[in-house]
Amino acid sequence: MSSNKATWRKRPNKAMPFFHMQSFADSHESRLHFPLKQMETPTKTSPDDVGLQPYFPDTPIMRYTKARYYDRMGIIDGHVGRIVSQLKEDSLLENTFVFYFGDHGGVMPRSKGYAYESGLHVPLVVRIPENFKHLVDHKRGARTDGFVSFIDFGPTVLNLAGIAPHKELDGRAFLGEGTSAVDLATRDEVFGHADRFDEKFDMVRTYRKGSWKYIRNYQAYYADGLQNNYRYRQLAYDNWRDLYRVDRLNPVQRQFFERRPVEQLFNLATDPHEVNNLAADPAQAKRLADMRRLLRDKMTSINDLSFYPENRMVTAALEDGVAFGRKNAKQVSRLSDLADLALQPFGEVQAALGQALKSKGVLRRYWALKVCANFGDEAKPLAKAAEPLLKDKNLMVRVRAAEFLGSIKAVDPMPTLYGVVNTAETEQALMIAFNTIVFLRDQIGHEYDPSKVKLKFNKGEVYRRVQYLAGTEPNTNY
Incomplete structure (x- = not known):
């Protein structure tokens, strides 16, 4: 049974084992x-008592937001307590494993x-029942x-139930037969x-x-x-960005x-809080190389499909991503x-990037442009080749070319991007193009003219971008 009224108490047979998930x-x-006026309502947690991460500016909005968040977590504790009490009332608590975690x-x-x-780091508490300790x-x-x-939860629950994953x-x-605390x-x-x-x-690993x-x-x-x-419906986000725009943040707070x-x-x-990057520290060179290898090995083992643009994944891999990954493992690795050319000095990889820009392979051209954008101004010698x-036959290659060349201000990228969004046939292709438009307008300073856009598709996440770029995205916070 799946609904907001689902409960183990509705089992047709009270002796029936159950799996219950409650959000x-x-x-x-x-x-x-919440709107700014909400800050007139005091929180149970005093804003003066909360600790702020070093990347946050110390403002009344930030403090009130965190205090309110603590209050909300207190409400969650009460809900969980009531679930545990119900299990106890039903004489089920000592027969039931309870997992408490955030998503x-x-x-x-x-x-x-x-x-x-x-x-990424979430709370996890597991209550072990007396009868199954x-x-x-x-x-x-x-x-x-x-x-x-x-991904360990499924195998763990099956293992506790005596079912081999x-x-x-x-x-x-991580619990049950064949596991140990050690x-x-x-x-x-x-x-x-x-x-x-x-x-x-984005693509972050x-x-x-x-x-x-x-x-x-x-x-x-x-x-x-x-x-x-x-995200930016939250006052704290807006407050933080507003201070960035008027240059009132310290270097750590500006990183975001x-x-x-x-x-x-x-x-x-x-x-x-991950604010002191040690990647360039010579003393950590070996560790950096080791961690780089561990990540690469993991991505290779799962055939990470994010090396394909999302519009390609949807059409080619959505039905069976595992099979698609296995079939294309060599291409993913290449x-x-x-x-990873982005990890080397530009002078050492310039020639290889130049060749990739001329490749017959669509995805090689696509990724070569992304690597060039990562190098930024260093990659200006490749502007002519890009x-x-x-005008590439592939729309996503055009987007990445506009992104790279626009980011180094070698060209006005917007005409190319207008052409892409006016001809793209899928939601994913439109979203990728609009993501680049927002980047080039907000971070680089290129002008965007909404009158140049005549979309075939305008709903969902695409509509969110259109609203934002037109200055009509509703903000009820002020």
Whole structure:
């Protein structure tokens, strides 16, 4: 049974085992979409008592938002307590494993939707029932430093139920037969990723080993703070960006709105908020290379399909992504090699990039342009080679050519992009093009003329971009 009224109490047979999932929205991101006038209503948590991350400006809006968020989490605690009480009333508590977790990090700015620990690291509490404690060798109240991913939940629940997880199932059981507290404590590696969130595109991959975190930004020229209409309905986002625009942020606080390094390396033991990038530190050169290899090996093992533009994935891989990945594993690996040219000095890869720009392979031209955009002004010597691609037969190659050449101000990219959005036939192609338009307008300063756009498709996330670019995106916060 699936509905907002679903409950184990409606089982036709009270002896029937059950699996119950309950979500609560009281701490959802939307609960921080309040109008400015709301700040006249005091929070239970004092804004003066909250601690702010170093990347946040210390403002009344930011403090009130975080205090309100703490209040909302208190409400969630009450909901969970009532569920536990109901299980106890029904004499089921000591027969039931209870998993309590969030579906992402917090919902303050720079958390949900971003590949920092504030977005990836979630709370997880598991209550072990008395009648099944023999399946688990953890002590009650114990904590573990071992890493668990969401993909481990399925195998774990099956294992606790005495069902062998299928070999094709992602993840590893962390409780039940064949697992131990000692084994779990040794699990110190985890993979993370971020791609499209609503209408905002990116490609970020992360790898953690112990307290070290490696981030690979495949489109490093995009700022983290690139417009996402839903995110910016939160006053704290707007407040933060407004201060950036009037140059009232320190260097750490500015990072969110500026282009990123292609690689980032953080020591979370000393830098839990990921603001001090050690990737260029000579003392960390070996560690950087090791983390880079670990991430590459992981992406290769899963045939990471984000090396294909989303419009291509939808048409070719949506029906069976695993089979598509296996069939195209060699191509994925070659595209990954091409993307990794961004990790080397430009002078050493200029010739290879020049050849890739002339390749007969659409995806090689596509990725060569993205690598050029990552190099930015360093890649100006390749501008002439890239200009013919503004008229490429493939629309997505045109978008990337406009993106690269527009980002270094070699051409006005907008005429090319108007042509793409006026002829694109799919929602995904339109969204990719509009993402580039927003980047070039907001970060680089190119002018956008909405009268030049005559869309064949204007709904959903595409409509969000159209609203934003036209200055008509509704904001009820003020």
